[in-house]
Amino acid sequence: MQDESGVLTGAHFIDGDHACSEGAIAAGCRFVAGYPITPSTEVVERIAERFPFVGGVFIQMEDEIASSIAIQGAVWAGKKAMTVTSGPGFSLMMEHIGYAAMTETPCVFVNVQRAGPSTGLPTMPAQGDMMQARWGSHGDYGIIALCPNSPQECFDFTIKAFNLAEQFRVPVMLMMDECVGHMIERVVIPPPNEIKVFKRRYYRGKKKDFLPFKPEKDLVPPMIKAGDGYRFHVTGLTHDEKGYPSMTVGTQAKLVTRLSDKLKVNEDKIIEYREDGVESAELIVITYGITSRTAIPAIEQARKEGMKIGHLRLITAWPFPAKRIHELASKVKAFVVPELNLGQMVYEVERHAGSGVKVEPVSHAGGTVHDPKEIYTAIHRLMKG
Amino acid sequence: MADDVLYTVEAGVPQNPIEDLLRMDRIPHIWCPGCGIGSTVNCFIRGLQASGLDLDKVAVVSGIGCTGRVAGYLKLDSFHTTHGRAIPFATGLKLANPELKVVVYSGDGDLIAIGGNHFIHAARRNMDMTVILINNMIYGMTGGQVAPTTPISATASTMPHGNYEPAFNLPHLAESCGAVYVARWTTFHVRHIIKSVKEALLKKGFSFIEIFASCPTLYSRRNKLGDGLDQMIYFQENSEIKNGADTKSVGVDFQGKIIVGKFVDIERPVYHEAMYGHLKEKYGEEYMPSDEIKEFISGQNGD
Numbered sequence: 001m002q003d004e005s006g007v008l009t010g011a012h013f014i015d016g017d018h019a020c021s022e023g024a025i026a027a028g029c030r031f032v033a034g035y036p037i038t039p040s041t042e043v044v045e046r047i048a049e050r051f052p053f054v055g056g057v058f059i060q061m062e063d064e065i066a067s068s069i070a071i072q073g074a075v076w077a078g079k080k081a082m083t084v085t086s087g088p089g090f091s092l093m094m095e096h097i098g099y100a101a102m103t104e105t106p107c108v109f110v111n112v113q114r115a116g117p118s119t120g121l122p123t124m125p126a127q128g129d130m131m132q133a134r135w136g137s138h139g140d141y142g143i144i145a146l147c148p149n150s151p152q153e154c155f156d157f158t159i160k161a162f163n164l165a166e167q168f169r170v171p172v173m174l175m176m177d178e179c180v181g182h183m184i185e186r187v188v189i190p191p192p193n194e195i196k197v198f199k200r201r202y203y204r205g206k207k208k209d210f211l212p213f214k215p216e217k218d219l220v221p222p223m224i225k226a227g228d229g230y231r232f233h234v235t236g237l238t239h240d241e242k243g244y245p246s247m248t249v250g251t252q253a254k255l256v257t258r259l260s261d262k263l264k265v266n267e268d269k270i271i272e273y274r275e276d277g278v279e280s281a282e283l284i285v286i287t288y289g290i291t292s293r294t295a296i297p298a299i300e301q302a303r304k305e306g307m308k309i310g311h312l313r314l315i316t317a318w319p320f321p322a323k324r325i326h327e328l329a330s331k332v333k334a335f336v337v338p339e340l341n342l343g344q345m346v347y348e349v350e351r352h353a354g355s356g357v358k359v360e361p362v363s364h365a366g367g368t369v370h371d372p373k374e375i376y377t378a379i380h381r382l383m384k385g
Numbered sequence: 386m387a388d389d390v391l392y393t394v395e396a397g398v399p400q401n402p403i404e405d406l407l408r409m410d411r412i413p414h415i416w417c418p419g420c421g422i423g424s425t426v427n428c429f430i431r432g433l434q435a436s437g438l439d440l441d442k443v444a445v446v447s448g449i450g451c452t453g454r455v456a457g458y459l460k461l462d463s464f465h466t467t468h469g470r471a472i473p474f475a476t477g478l479k480l481a482n483p484e485l486k487v488v489v490y491s492g493d494g495d496l497i498a499i500g501g502n503h504f505i506h507a508a509r510r511n512m513d514m515t516v517i518l519i520n521n522m523i524y525g526m527t528g529g530q531v532a533p534t535t536p537i538s539a540t541a542s543t544m545p546h547g548n549y550e551p552a553f554n555l556p557h558l559a560e561s562c563g564a565v566y567v568a569r570w571t572t573f574h575v576r577h578i579i580k581s582v583k584e585a586l587l588k589k590g591f592s593f594i595e596i597f598a599s600c601p602t603l604y605s606r607r608n609k610l611g612d613g614l615d616q617m618i619y620f621q622e623n624s625e626i627k628n629g630a631d632t633k634s635v636g637v638d639f640q641g642k643i644i645v646g647k648f649v650d651i652e653r654p655v656y657h658e659a660m661y662g663h664l665k666e667k668y669g670e671e672y673m674p675s676d677e678i679k680e681f682i683s684g685q686n687g688d
Contacts, residue, residue, distance in 0.1 A: 030675060031477065031480065031481050033473075033476075033477065052664045052668065052672050052673065052674075053668075053671060053672070053673050054673060055673045055674065055675045055676065056675065057480045057481065057660075057675060057678070059476070059480060061473060061476075061506075062473075062502050062503060062506040063502060065470065065473070066470070066472075066473035066476075066502070066503055066506075067473075069466060069467065069470040069473045069474045069477070070473045070474065070476050070477035070480075071477055072474060072477060073446070073464075073473070073474040073475060073476060073477025073478040073479075073481065074477035074478065074480065074481035075477075075481075076464065076477075076478060077477070077478045077479075077481035077482040077485060077677075078481060078482060078677075079481040081477070081481075095467055096467065096470070099466070099467050226444045226462040226478060226482070226485055227441065227442050227444070227462065227482055227484060227485050228441070229441040230462070231441070231460050231461055231462055231463075232462060232463075233408070233456070233457055233463045233464075233465070234463070234464045234465065235457060235464075235465035236465065236466065236467060237465065244408075244410075244411060244457070245457060245465075
């Protein structure tokens, strides 16, 4: 039974998609707009089922473009909101990820990744949208991307995604994949008082001559919403602190630099990774999402054979833990980066590792997960070769 | 010298009855001399004032283009969104807080070409919003390209040999898709626009007003139709008021007759009320609408 706040406290046996829906409800999301697309549809189906009983509004829009902007309308009317999609729909949403970044609209984009490009393999997993999540919209901006590897994490990280979106007023991507989305496992939902939910920061000051886009110390301005009498303006054009279009080189530099810097200066509060045995390692396997699970048998096998192998798993793919990779690069002889794509995050590892260390991708075009042997083979070759 | 002074404006004192609803710190606006958009904004504000609505609860959403700049000049909660997507943004605003009166104010290219899909679906759903479409029959901001509203044989920068694509008949499109209020005017019909704006704002559901406006810089000049005043004379001499006209019959040819008037004014269940009513009937007390929807609907019913 749900309590008043809609949280389904207890242990459940559900898949990642459904866990994501429950995470959104627990995070206080009460507006979802979506468009059917495999393998993400179960998320919105559960939302559609549940929302009438928790005070939420779900609408199936006419396409992903509409969904990704309808949520932003809802945010400016005071709701926490998200949309859910997969590859082709994610491609359609790119302009609105940029709009959310430019207008500092806190919102969550869930992408249950499938193999692409184009229609690709609709029912099969991949991690091919990692660079698109970071760079897909035009121009310079920052986003946050989280990579769950289990239904439990789909629940936990959806809450985290909302909290980060609110805290930094950025679009946050939950980068699931078909495997994590359809995997059924035990998911424990804590009581609401044990769930940390970041409450939106609202400006409460004077209405006359106030500056809705004037940042606070953390470079993030507080929110306002329609209907409260502030008579504010929001635009995707380059704008000043008043929110007015100001198309000058100076305003562009100030605004766009801040949009990027607000994540950089708060990096330590955002970046998260898990390490296992990296301190004594000669080789570190860097993983994220489902690949963090397929790599484990390979790492264990190599350790059994006496090799000193560390495991660094990215929780936030973006922002990327550049400093940590740079630090570790001086201690190991190689990084192995298995991904369900032909090499994406591996570029980021290479960029920050420098030239003194070997960086080896273990690429896979997607459609299924890695055979751990492929990862083991790479480890073995680098350690013994 | 004194004879040359037509009037004086005292600093800080509103001189124009619509000034309170304009962001005067953003004036002068970007529109060309002779452009009709400014006149429609004047009419919109007067219609809004006449409606008696709580101005703190009115939100205006625009897309991109010349008309897309309207939101930024209105002293209301205003959103300048992406190209073609004002309607779905407005949908999110409205469903999150039905207490807001949501107005979409944008151009023909924005709402009907790139945004056409959203237009037809919002009308189908009878989403509670007023859509004001300024039809200048051309893409103005980008330099005079053909629009889905450009009449056959008119010239545009991307139809340099004359247009051979048929134009949309927008009142017919809106009515066919389910709009509950459909009116069309030209910038010549200022009093009619004001009245229609007031009616549309007070109408529940998807209300639609098309306003023909001159684009002297990119439409009239290229088509050798003179300036803004000449286009106004065209509107005056060639428009005919036919309230209740069959929308099938109101298509507009190049420099042809423009049938104007209020064509549609019907009742149909509004989206958020239909949602509330259906779920309430099905689930009774178990249904938990959002606080905003619950308060708004019970306020309306006088509960």
